[in-house]
Amino acid sequence: MMERKKRFQKEGSIHRPSIIGVIIMKDENNPGEESRLDSSKLPKAVQRLADAMLGIDPAWQLKDWLQNKxxxxxxxxxxxxxxxxxxxxxxxxxxxxxxxxxxxxxxxGDVDLGQKNLFDCFDIIQRGLNISSDSTPDSPYSSNECEEFHPAGMLTNLLPSGETDDPFLAITAQHVLLQIGRLMEENVGVAPAEEIFNHLNERQIEDEEINEAINFLLLQGSIIEIDEDIFILGDE
Missing domain, CATH: 1.20.5 (Single alpha-helices involved in coiled-coils or other helix-helix interfaces)
Structure with a gap:
């Protein structure tokens, strides 16, 4: 009986009682000596881990485990x-x-840059890249003409609540809105997601950016998903 008990302790078992009252760690400064760490000062989870690991491998070292981790x-x-x-x-x-x-x-463009530029269309100090609510009275070009001339005009009236200041997200979202509107006219009032992605991919817009824009527009109520991957324009 004593011989079997000694063999059991030598081989180790995860079912044996806890043996980590102290954890032995080798001292690198004094290779011949060992330092002791009181396990009671360690978090409970670490104590349980050390107990389990020592039950599996008596040579297991907490210091080595910490280093690897x-x-x-x-x-x-x-x-x-x-x-x-x-x-x-x-x-x-x-x-x-x-x-x-x-x-x-x-x-x-064919327009004289001295008469018309980005500042004529947008009050970037007040609204970043968003459209200014006031048009310049002395300018011979209306706000609508600015929109048609300049691609940044697609930001006009996008998300009136001003929920985003990310120009790329705003432009991608506007592309999504325009594409959904076009597809609704061509597909009996609905816009399949596949066609939205195909069109915007042709414009070198990545799927991740399209998904981000769609999710943003859904949260704002600008578009509605009436079926899986089928969208229509919202009321806003």
Missing amino acids: AEEDLKLLSADLQRETLQAEQRLHRIESLSRRLDVDVKG
Whole structure:
């Protein structure tokens, strides 16, 4: 009986009583010595983990586990930061592309830039890229003419409550609204999501941005999903 008990303790078992009154850790500064850590000062979850791991492997070391866990979390954090950095760079690239596109459209127009420019159409100090509520009296061009001339005019009257200051989201949302309106005329009053995505993909707008715009418009009540992936314009 004593021999069987000794063999049981030597081999280890996850069912044996707790043996971590203290946890032994090797001291790197003094390789020949060991330091002791009072397990009662550790969180309960760590105590249970250490108890279970020592039951499986008597040579298990808390310090090694902490080191490995920290390295894994650092790798995950590094990957998250890289992903966030990439997304920020992609977003900046899209905004810069939008800025260049607007600039090219202005320069490529037949209108005298000295008489009409972006500031004639938008009060960017008051509303960012949103349309100003007042037109310039001395300007020979009306607000509607500005909208037709300049692609940024698609922001006009978009989301009157001013819930977003993201220019790319605003433009994508306006594309979605315009496309739903067009599809409703062509498809007996409804706009399938597949056709919305196909049209906007042709304009180099990514699916993620389209989904974000659709979700935003749904929350604002600007569009309504009457069936799965079937949309109509809302009352707003």
